[in-house]
Amino acid sequence: MNRTQLRHQDVLDEHAHSWSPDEARTRFRSGVSGPTAGCAAGHTQANLISVPADWAYEMLLFCQRNPKPCPVLDVTDAGSWTTVLAPGADLRTDLPRYRVWEHGELVEEPTDVLAHWRDDLVSFLIGCSFTFEWALAEAGVPLRHLEQGRNVSMYVTNRQCRPAGRLHGPMVVSMRPVPPEHLAAAIRESSLLPAVHGSPVHCGAPDVLGIEDLTRPDFGDPVDAGPDDIPVFWACGVTPQAAVMASRPPFAITHAPGQMFITDARDEQYRVA
Amino acid sequence: MNRTQLRHQDVLDEHAHSWSPDEARTRFRSGVSGPTAGCAAGHTQANLISVPADWAYEMLLFCQRNPKPCPVLDVTDAGSWTTVLAPGADLRTDLPRYRVWEHGELVEEPTDVLAHWRDDLVSFLIGCSFTFEWALAEAGVPLRHLEQGRNVSMYVTNRQCRPAGRLHGPMVVSMRPVPPEHLAAAIRESSLLPAVHGSPVHCGAPDVLGIEDLTRPDFGDPVDAGPDDIPVFWACGVTPQAAVMASRPPFAITHAPGQMFITDARDEQYRVA
Numbered sequence: 001m002n003r004t005q006l007r008h009q010d011v012l013d014e015h016a017h018s019w020s021p022d023e024a025r026t027r028f029r030s031g032v033s034g035p036t037a038g039c040a041a042g043h044t045q046a047n048l049i050s051v052p053a054d055w056a057y058e059m060l061l062f063c064q065r066n067p068k069p070c071p072v073l074d075v076t077d078a079g080s081w082t083t084v085l086a087p088g089a090d091l092r093t094d095l096p097r098y099r100v101w102e103h104g105e106l107v108e109e110p111t112d113v114l115a116h117w118r119d120d121l122v123s124f125l126i127g128c129s130f131t132f133e134w135a136l137a138e139a140g141v142p143l144r145h146l147e148q149g150r151n152v153s154m155y156v157t158n159r160q161c162r163p164a165g166r167l168h169g170p171m172v173v174s175m176r177p178v179p180p181e182h183l184a185a186a187i188r189e190s191s192l193l194p195a196v197h198g199s200p201v202h203c204g205a206p207d208v209l210g211i212e213d214l215t216r217p218d219f220g221d222p223v224d225a226g227p228d229d230i231p232v233f234w235a236c237g238v239t240p241q242a243a244v245m246a247s248r249p250p251f252a253i254t255h256a257p258g259q260m261f262i263t264d265a266r267d268e269q270y271r272v273a
Numbered sequence: 274m275n276r277t278q279l280r281h282q283d284v285l286d287e288h289a290h291s292w293s294p295d296e297a298r299t300r301f302r303s304g305v306s307g308p309t310a311g312c313a314a315g316h317t318q319a320n321l322i323s324v325p326a327d328w329a330y331e332m333l334l335f336c337q338r339n340p341k342p343c344p345v346l347d348v349t350d351a352g353s354w355t356t357v358l359a360p361g362a363d364l365r366t367d368l369p370r371y372r373v374w375e376h377g378e379l380v381e382e383p384t385d386v387l388a389h390w391r392d393d394l395v396s397f398l399i400g401c402s403f404t405f406e407w408a409l410a411e412a413g414v415p416l417r418h419l420e421q422g423r424n425v426s427m428y429v430t431n432r433q434c435r436p437a438g439r440l441h442g443p444m445v446v447s448m449r450p451v452p453p454e455h456l457a458a459a460i461r462e463s464s465l466l467p468a469v470h471g472s473p474v475h476c477g478a479p480d481v482l483g484i485e486d487l488t489r490p491d492f493g494d495p496v497d498a499g500p501d502d503i504p505v506f507w508a509c510g511v512t513p514q515a516a517v518m519a520s521r522p523p524f525a526i527t528h529a530p531g532q533m534f535i536t537d538a539r540d541e542q543y544r545v546a
Binding site: 056057061064065072075191192194198272 | 329330333334337338345348464465467471545
């Protein structure tokens with residue numbers, strides 16, 4: 001087991017679900033990294049994308065025009081590393097792992113970005129489907145990736161987002177294999193949480209989304225499906241990273257896929273009814 | 274009956290509910306004006322605010338930070354008067370009545386803004402509670418303002434929006450008197466349409482919102498309540514106008530309160546579940 005795998009185990013230990021958001025962030029700040037699915041039960045997780053202020057309007061407009069993959073939970077003022085979603089947290093250190101991008105190329109994957117921070121960075125916190133997994137679990141929907149101790153599978157699709165100025169790119173989806181008898185509950189429960197991607201964008205044949213091989217995700221881990229499981233695809237907050245790759249802004253910082261920012265917000269507050 | 278009242282009657286005639294969106298816009302383009310509550314059944318209505326590009330990021334951020342009053346349905350490119358919500362429509366002519374603002378002061382209320390248009394205007398179309406009135410009516414909730422042939426009552430509240438850069442101001446609400454036996458349906462049905470303000474922000478005593486006298490609305494008409502009716506307050510898309518008054522950008526164009534842009538979109542497509 002290499003160091004990265006060991007660290008995955010660190011995060012996905014049997015106690016991770018009962019961590020408080022502050023406990024989780026404290027661990028990540030100390031250098032622990034790994035996927036956050038299953039951490040800090042009932043607390044809203046968020047994707048991060050930070051871009052120079054010169055790109056902030058286009059990023060916000062891109063999110064507004066593509067609300068399924070990019071539901072915005074908070075936007076910081078330029079240079080600020082704090083958010084109303086978790087007072088006291090530091091966006092530069094409190095995620096498990098980051099990605100640093102230059103002209104659309106991934107240049108580094110550090111566990112903090114103190115050395116990369118800039119005064120002109122505007123940070124977007126975007127809803128994450130890990131948030132609705134608690135609602136799915138409570139409704140009895142099995143979550144294969146958690147059962148298998150893996151990150152969720154994510155795929156770049158053939159669906160183009162609606163562009164905004166210089167920003168364009170394909171929609172990314174996360175996939176969960178769902179047994180047919182649990183499909184209605186999975187759709188119903190996620191639909192009631194539109195701020196964290198809401199209802200699925202597709203169920204069934206992956207080729208409709210241009211996905212050729214479910215066992216080879218573009219991000220995250222492959223997840224074993226049960227024999228009758230139906231693949232269910234939700235729009236994913238990694239979509240802004242795909243836009244960064246396609247649109248090549250001079251600089252950006254994001255979370256590493258599946259390694260989210262854990263907020264103090266409660267999933268319930270994003271529930272519609 | 275003066276000319277304005279006569280025109281109100283034009284809009285609120287017995288056939289207005291069955292107009293197609295295009296029919297409605299064609300009438301408004303020809304100069305007919307008046308409140309659009311009850312027009313073009315089942316089609317999504319929108320508030321308009323157009324600001325110079327220099328203010329667009331702050332307006333979009335203001336909307337993101339205040340999603341209950343300011344749910345964004347579309348944002349145009351600078352200078353464009355078209356929207357994906359109604360291909361072929363002209364945002365400069367197709368609303369019943371506009372307001373033109375200079376440095377936070379209302380300077381004119383024309384029925385088109387062809388003479389005021391600027392190449393740097395970015396237009397925001399924001400969800401309107403008239404949209405969920407169809408769902409309320411179908412659920413049996415009486416709509417007093419429609420029964421009385423009036424515009425809805427709107428009030429400036431004592432709740433400050435979360436500011437965004439130079440933009441700040443109070444939340445505006447619309448109020449509908451609801452009989453107690455219909456309160457649950459009114460809350461349930463509106464909750465399922467978060468893109469058009471969603472659930473109420475308050476029910477009952479108006480002084481909680483700093484509203485002293487329900488018979489003297491800040492915008493729209495006073496509406497007579499039944500003896501047991503409970504006043505129900507929803508966040509209102511006139512809120513960006515209140516922000517314009519408070520924040521005084523050099524120039525802005527908005528709709529006149531209650532005189533909305535009627536889109537081709539179907540209310541159903543904004544329904545969560």
